[in-house]
Amino acid sequence: MADPIHQFEIQKLVTLGHIGGHEIAFTNSALFMAITVVGIAALLVGGSSARALVPGRMQSVAELSYEFVANTIQSTAGKEGMKFFPLVFSLFMFVLIANVIGLIPYTFTVTSHIIITASLALLVFATVLIYGFWKNGLGFFRLFVPSGIPIYILPLIVFIELLSFLSRPISHSVRLFANMLAGHITLKVFASFITLLGGFGIAGWFGAILPLSLVVALTALELLVAFLQAYVFAILTCIYLNDAIHPGH
Amino acid sequence: MADDPREDSKNSRRSPEEAALSARLQRLGERLDQHGPSRQPEAGPSGPRTDPSALARGFRLSTELVAGVLVGAFIGWALDKWLGTSPWGMMVFLLLGFAAGVVNVIRAAGISTGPGSGR
Numbered sequence: 001m002a003d004p005i006h007q008f009e010i011q012k013l014v015t016l017g018h019i020g021g022h023e024i025a026f027t028n029s030a031l032f033m034a035i036t037v038v039g040i041a042a043l044l045v046g047g048s049s050a051r052a053l054v055p056g057r058m059q060s061v062a063e064l065s066y067e068f069v070a071n072t073i074q075s076t077a078g079k080e081g082m083k084f085f086p087l088v089f090s091l092f093m094f095v096l097i098a099n100v101i102g103l104i105p106y107t108f109t110v111t112s113h114i115i116i117t118a119s120l121a122l123l124v125f126a127t128v129l130i131y132g133f134w135k136n137g138l139g140f141f142r143l144f145v146p147s148g149i150p151i152y153i154l155p156l157i158v159f160i161e162l163l164s165f166l167s168r169p170i171s172h173s174v175r176l177f178a179n180m181l182a183g184h185i186t187l188k189v190f191a192s193f194i195t196l197l198g199g200f201g202i203a204g205w206f207g208a209i210l211p212l213s214l215v216v217a218l219t220a221l222e223l224l225v226a227f228l229q230a231y232v233f234a235i236l237t238c239i240y241l242n243d244a245i246h247p248g249h
Numbered sequence: 250m251a252d253d254p255r256e257d258s259k260n261s262r263r264s265p266e267e268a269a270l271s272a273r274l275q276r277l278g279e280r281l282d283q284h285g286p287s288r289q290p291e292a293g294p295s296g297p298r299t300d301p302s303a304l305a306r307g308f309r310l311s312t313e314l315v316a317g318v319l320v321g322a323f324i325g326w327a328l329d330k331w332l333g334t335s336p337w338g339m340m341v342f343l344l345l346g347f348a349a350g351v352v353n354v355i356r357a358a359g360i361s362t363g364p365g366s367g368r
Contacts, residue, residue, distance in 0.1 A: 156345075159345050160345055160348045160349045160352060161349075161352075163317060163320055163321050163324070163342075163345055163346050163348075163349035164317060164349040164350075164352050164353050166320045166324075167313075167316035167317045167319070167320040167321075167346070167349060167350065167353060168316070170312075170316040170319060170320060171309075171312040171313050171315070171316030171317075171353070174312050174315070174316065175308065175309070175311065175312040178311075178312070179308070225308075228304055228305055228308060229308065231305050232305045232308050232309060235305060236309070
């Protein structure tokens with residue numbers, strides 16, 4: 001109970017088989033990823049099945065999420081960015097729903113593992129690289145050679161731009177992972193203060209009110225962070241894709 | 250209460266200066282108004298969604314610098330291991346990574362929409 005890291009442990013639920021001597025198991029992480037995907041599908045399919053002109057509750061949530069992501073893409077990557085709408089929308093919804101599901105007690109937070117966020121960030125990074133080279137050819141390297149720089153400091157600038165570009169998947173993945181991990185550990189630690197203080201009798205019960213109210217406030221904050229981190233993930237994806245669409249601006 | 254007349258007299262003595270000051274302020278205001286319309290689009294492009302995006306930008310800043318330094322350190326370490334140039338690669342690339350991190354932070358903060366950021 002007192003171990004705040006325990007909630008992030010990966011547990012094998014079903015062993016599916018072995019590939020090259022390595023065990024392939026269906027873990028609790030995979031289970032919650034599947035729940036996330038099913039939840040998104042239920043929300044969007046269920047929401048759009050009515051096809052009402054005046055949307056009901058579910059339909060307006062589905063429409064709002066569509067319009068929110070579409071506006072985000074158009075304001076950061078322009079009209080051309082809309083061809084990446086499926087990617088950005090999937091990433092946004094997956095991160096958002098996974099974060100929100102993780103806030104429910106006894107659930108597992110998929111996005112608190114760096115392997116998940118890093119694979120999502122590397123997916124974006126690879127998309128930017130492949131699309132950038134496919135669309136612009138070698139002109140994609142203009143991204144690293146800003147115009148209007150004196151020739152004698154150009155090599156230095158190119159190295160800095162290159163490092164800045166390579167640091168993107170790291171900051172992209174670490175931000176989401178670290179925020180979710182830190183938030184959940186903080187919640188757990190404050191929640192364990194309540195039970196610790198509760199063991200001290202009447203005075204402890206009154207003392208426990210303080211951490212209890214903090215846990216309530218932190219839960220609200222975590223809900224905000226869950227949404228904002230999904231938004232940040234989506235908007236950074238758009239900014240990076242924008243570089244692939246128009247390099248050297 | 251007793252000071253009031255003196256204050257009044259002071260005010261009346263200052264009034265020419267204040268008139269000049271208020272005239273200057275008015276002129277400044279007019280000049281700012283002239284510049285106003287051209288500034289407006291820069292100030293609020295995102296309109297009603299300024300608040301969440303400002304918070305989101307704040308969240309971005311936290312990791313940008315660290316990521317730059319980490320990538321620089323890793324590349325330096327890998328180069329040293331590969332080429333056997335021991336402390337030099339690490340030193341140079343750590344500093345370059347620091348510079349890249351600062352560039353990242355400046356761009357994320359929206360102070361400079363420099364080359365490469367595309368905004």
